[in-house]
Structures are given as C-alpha cells and as structure tokens.
Amino acid sequence: MNERIIELVMQKKFSLLKEELNEMMAVDIAEVFDELDKKNSIILFRLLSKDLASDVFSYLSGQQRKDIVEAIHETKLNEIIEELYFDDMIDFLEEMPANVVKKILITATDEERKLINQFLNYPENSAGSLMTIEYVDLKKEMTVKKALEHIKKTGVDKETIYTCYVLNEKRKLEGIVSLRKLVLLEDHLLIEDIMNEDYISCTTLDDQEEIAGLFKKYDLLTVPVVDKEARLVGIITIDDIVDVIEQENTEDFQKMAAMSPNDEEYLFSNVFSLARKRVLWLAILLVTATFTEMIIGKFESILTAVHVLAASIPMLMDTAGNAGAQSSTLIIRGIALGEVELTDYLKVFWKEFRVSSIVGSSLAAINLIRMIVLGTEMAVALTVSITLLLTIMMAKVIGGTLPIVAKKLKLDPAIMAGPLITTIVDVMALLVYFNIAGFLIGF
C-alpha cells in the first residue's frame, strides 16, 4: 500500500495519486510521509483534498508539520487549522515557533485568541492539556425530541455526540445524558428527568494518569472537565486516554531502565538528547558503586587466600539483582494499576518473604549441584549457595517493599526499579558473601 503511493509520487502520476489518496484513511496516508523526504512530502500534501489535508495534518510528527507550514500558503494553512479539533490545534500550536503562532493568532477573533492562550497555559500532562471544547450542550428544560433536534443542528463539528452535557445559563454542569438514552427513551421526556447527576468529572489541573484511571475503572468514553465554579470548560475523549495510557507505560519502562523519560519516538530522537537522558542515572549508579569497591578492598585478604571466591562474585550479584528486579517490577506495576496500595506494605513483605524462601532455596540447591559437578571445593560451594539463598531473600524483600516506601515518601516508585535495587543488593550480597566465607572457610 505505502510502496504503491511512494511509487506514484516518484513517477509524478498526480491524478492517479489523487484518486488513490481519496480512498485511503488519513492515518494511513500520514504513515507514507514517514518514508518521504521533505520535497516529496510537500508535493504529496498539496495533493490532498481540503478535508483530508487537516485530518492527515493532525497525524503528522512535529518536524513534518513544520516543513509543511513553511512551504504552504498562509490561506491554506488557516483553512487546515480551522478544520482541526481544538485539542489538535493546541497540540500543533505548542510545537510551532513563535512567529507561526503569532500569524495564526492574528486571524483569530478576540474570543478565540483568549481561549487559545488559556489552553496553551495548561501544564503538560494535565486534564487541561488533553481536553477539547467541541461538545454538545443541552438544557434541562428540553425534551428528548428537542435535544435530538438540537444535536442534529449543532452536532456536525463536535468531537463526540455520544455524551451530552446539561448546562445552566452560567455554564455550570448540571448533569450528563448519553445519546444512547436519548435514542432509546420516549420523545416527550424531559432532559432534567433522565440526566445523570452522579457523573464522574475532573478539573483542569488533574494529572492525566489519574484521569486514565477513571476511564479504566468506570469504562468511560468521555469525561467532563470543570473549573473551580463547576463550570464545564472541556471534555476528554477515550482516544486521547488510550494514548495517555501508552505514554505513561513508556515512561515507566524508561524510568525502570534508569532513563529520564522521553516521549519522542526513538528513531526521530536526536543522538545527544538520547545520550543526555541516559547518562545521569548511569553516572549516579556508577558513583554509588564505590561502596562495592570499598567492601572488596576491605575483604581483600580473603580473596587473596581463596582466589576461587572471586570467580562467583558476578554470578551472585547478577542473580541477586535479577531476583530483586523481579519483585520490584511486580510491585511497581501493581502500584501503577492500583492493585497494590500503601497499606499493603506488610502483606507484600510477608508474601515476598515466603516467595523468596522458595525461590532462594531452589536456586541454592541448583547452584550446589552445579558447583559440585564442576568440581568446586565443598566449603566454597556451600559458601556460595548459602549466600545465594540469603541474598535472594534480602533482594526480594527489599525489591518488593522499597517501591511502596518510595510512594509513601511521594517519590516515583518506578525509579526504585531494577538498577537501583541492583546497586543496593550488590553491597549486601558482597557483605554476606565475605562474612559467610570467613565463617565457613575460616579467616
């Protein structure tokens, strides 16, 4: 599909191309732009019909939009922007250079300009930054019939008509009616009598992660956003929430792998910005490794006497680190999904204690057999296996409880994941190892 379009662009078969494009979905056309250079992107964009152009535009990346804005005529740009939903327009304005934003604001009415400025000021990741203003508003005195007529008249430009909002003359939100009810119930009923007054809502400054939680828990399609006076300022729709869910998951993956979060696509990210996101945590973890060096330095005499002990250090540290990462991952994920609460601290502690005794003894047994088969001295094999049991237990209990402690201290549980747990567990593993060696082998 994409190949065919690219071929047609290259062959400059524009009339055929126009036909094909009209058959395609906007999001599929947007994908083709990823594989075209700047010049051909602009050619392709110019071929799109007016309606399609703004749809495709809303799916393009920031850089692609900039290229197109530079190349197309101002009137055409204004046409495209007028067709965009309000939330997509705000996203677009946020990434454009100031002079472009200025040009666009000049053509807007005073009221529009005020609204745009207000929306541009909502913090990133807040409800305000996600919402759109194209919703259906009803009055409670309307009948079902009247409401349906009102929707027919005003609904075309709304982002969704499936949930309608009942407002009073001060735009205060009084209730919610689904289109489902309007279609299924009798024509003469009053909105007032069928609207839902116990609706779920959020405010402009609520965090997007919490709002995603509401959608998941209550299976919502939209949520109204109200200001301090309970006036409706916008709505958030499920399609944007699906993106939020993936974005929050990506951030957790990145933090758990010791990176600063970054919501750019990997292939479109700059090398220096990627490097910067990675260096900080690696440097912190590297400097804390000074502790492991000090411990090994302190117990040097044991290592010199029984140098075979050095050989097992990597295995012990890796296994302890992996065991801790397993537990911390499960708990961090549980917290993110709302399955594990702060009050579950003792439950987690006790569960990890039991799980880790089973896991620890199994691995200690496997290791004992492995070392005996390899012909290791019994005292050394025992030292390594007992250390394994104890460090796995410590690693899992710490790995399981530390994210909860972090949450309690209002820190992000995700930064307590693998890498940090590993560093903590390394220090303990070495201490246990050398002490048991001292005891069993004798120094």
Next chain:
Amino acid sequence: MNERIIELVMQKKFSLLKEELNEMMAVDIAEVFDELDKKNSIILFRLLSKDLASDVFSYLSGQQRKDIVEAIHETKLNEIIEELYFDDMIDFLEEMPANVVKKILITATDEERKLINQFLNYPENSAGSLMTIEYVDLKKEMTVKKALEHIKKTGVDKETIYTCYVLNEKRKLEGIVSLRKLVLLEDHLLIEDIMNEDYISCTTLDDQEEIAGLFKKYDLLTVPVVDKEARLVGIITIDDIVDVIEQENTEDFQKMAAMSPNDEEYLFSNVFSLARKRVLWLAILLVTATFTEMIIGKFESILTAVHVLAASIPMLMDTAGNAGAQSSTLIIRGIALGEVELTDYLKVFWKEFRVSSIVGSSLAAINLIRMIVLGTEMAVALTVSITLLLTIMMAKVIGGTLPIVAKKLKLDPAIMAGPLITTIVDVMALLVYFNIAGFLIGF
C-alpha cells in the same frame, strides 16, 4: 466511602445499607468486597437489587464469584447470569468448576448452549475470547428513520448502539453505520447510501495485541469480528481493549524482568505460583553465569598479582548491564508500539553506536576523575575507564539490536531485555577488562 459500607455491614444495618448501595456505582461496590470476608461478602451480595447484582458480579474476582455461586440459590444465579453481557458470562463460565458450568448450561436453550460452547473454545488472547454478541444489526434497505426505530426497539440489551452493523440475509457484514450518522443525517436516506463499506475488521483467531493496535491507530470505539465467510460473529468494544493494553504492558514488564507472565493480581496470587513464575529464568541465568566464572578462573593470575582489579568488577558489570538494559528497553518498547520495524536494524545500530560513544566517554571521564580522587594507581584507573567506554558501547549496540534479531527469529523481543543482555554483557566486560589490564599493566 468503603469504610462506611463495611461499618454498616458489621453493624447489620441492612435497610440503611440497601439505600446506600442503590446510590453507588457497581464498580465501587465491587471494591468493598475486597475487604470483606466470605460470610459478609455473601450477606452484602444478597442485599443488592437484581440489576445491580449482575453488574457488581461482573466486576468481582474469580474467587469471590465462586464463593457467591456456592452460597446463593440456583434461580438467583440464573437471574444474574441472564443479565450479564455475553462476553462477561463467558469469562465467568471459564473460571467456574465443571459442575457449575453444567448446571448453567442445562437451563440454556439448545441454540444458546451451542453458542456458549463455541465461545468457550476460542483460544485465550484471541479476538473470539474478547467479543460479545450484543450488537445492533441493520439492513441496507432501511431508511435512517426505520433504523432509528429498530434501534429504539432492540437497543436496550445491546452492549453498544453507537456502531451498527449492516448484515444481509446470510448475516454477512456489508457495512457499518455510526449512530452519529443516523442522528445527524436526514430521515429519508437509505442505510445503503450512508454506510461505510471500508471498515476495519478482524477475525476470531486474531491476536488481541494486534486488535489493540487497530484501535490505537484508527481511534476506534468497536471493531467487528467476522468468520471466514465474512459473517459477523461478534464485536469487540474499547473498554475491553483498554484492559488488553494494560494486560499486554504488564506481560512485557514481567518478561523484561525475567519472569514468566502472569495475569493474576499480585496480592491474590498464590505464593507457590509466584515462585514458579520466577525460578525458571533465574535458574537459566544462574547456569549461564558459569561463563563468567570460567573467565575469572582463567585470568586468576592477573587478579592475584593486582588484586585491586577485583574491586572494580561489580561496578563494571553493573554499569555495562544498566547501559545495555537502557537500549534494549527503548527498542523493545519501540517494537511493541510499532515505532521500530525490523527493517530499522541498521538505523538502530548506527544510532546506538553514536549514543553509546557519547555516554561511554562521559562515564569513562567521570570514572577516571572518581578513581584518581580516591587515590587509585593511574594504570588501574585507565584500565577501568577504557573498559567502561568499550563495554558501554558493546552493551548498547547489542542491547539495541538483539531485540530486533529476536523479532526476526519470531521470538518475543521482551525476553531479550535487561537480565539476558546483562549476562551476555558481563562475559564481554570481563574479557575486555582482563585483556586491557594485561596490555596496560602488563602480564
């Protein structure tokens, strides 16, 4: 809120409780059950009105449902099951013991029984296992007016009426019409002329992850599921897809932390089942650590001569492992989100090469300063820093490209994450370390 309900249960204030429950949402009531014992759960459940009972039931956990099924009367159970949407009923039947399923199937009609058996046979994680059969079907000869009347008559029990399906007499799916169109367009238009024939659909055996991808890409609310003859067999709705997205993310988190995936909630999971999910990978990684032991064994003479070299092994291994995990996480996530393709292999290689040279040299510099400050010999400090640079580069290039190789070999990229990369990188880090030590310090 929950505390208040629990208090009322304990005080046996049943009539007050009934009133309060009628004001609450089903999902909130279901949460209260998590904090009640079996006896009180059953008391609370009996107090629910008929409609609320089946709603609450659909939100309960498997064990809670079993407890209730054992305690309530068969007629009441049948009432609840009749009220459930078909997909929720199938989920419920799947987790009940055979004798309960049998009892329920006896009360079903022949046709229902056939359908239930068909649905129970769809593989886990397939479209078939997610879909429901309560959809609105229209005929293409209907006018908009007729279609709306048809919806008004049949819509009450449908899971959604926002997307309607146009079927011919053989139940073949001919097109899709949104309720939005039906409400906004003129009454006299024919469904045939307004239906969308280029709809997105899937088949019963499609994997849920792919289907979630369709919802994300095309911003869908529902997707039709068709059989080989293009007959409509069911629909999948966005609320179930949101759950699928979180479930797939949880699985990736678990695999990337070297665990076998598990979709039970942590706090409700059995200790032995948790332990089993964790032991396998830890054991595999432990056994592969034999390589690191062999390498250290082989270079023992260097360690004995310059024992300060041993002290830096943990730091080198951890940093290399962390660096590799950063890259593999980014690429695994990119693959999961469809941002990184198999054909991007060389792009990723080149990008990781450049990023890792920046990250590697920064960390090598930081480490050199750190070791000089701590008074380490220059030759040793240089050995460690150069090893750091080289292993970070190797770790990142391997960490970035191995997930793509895995995907090419039809393996799950997520199992190439942190722990496995760490083990591979450890071996290389040690080899580089001892060879550079041999060269710089001289053996």
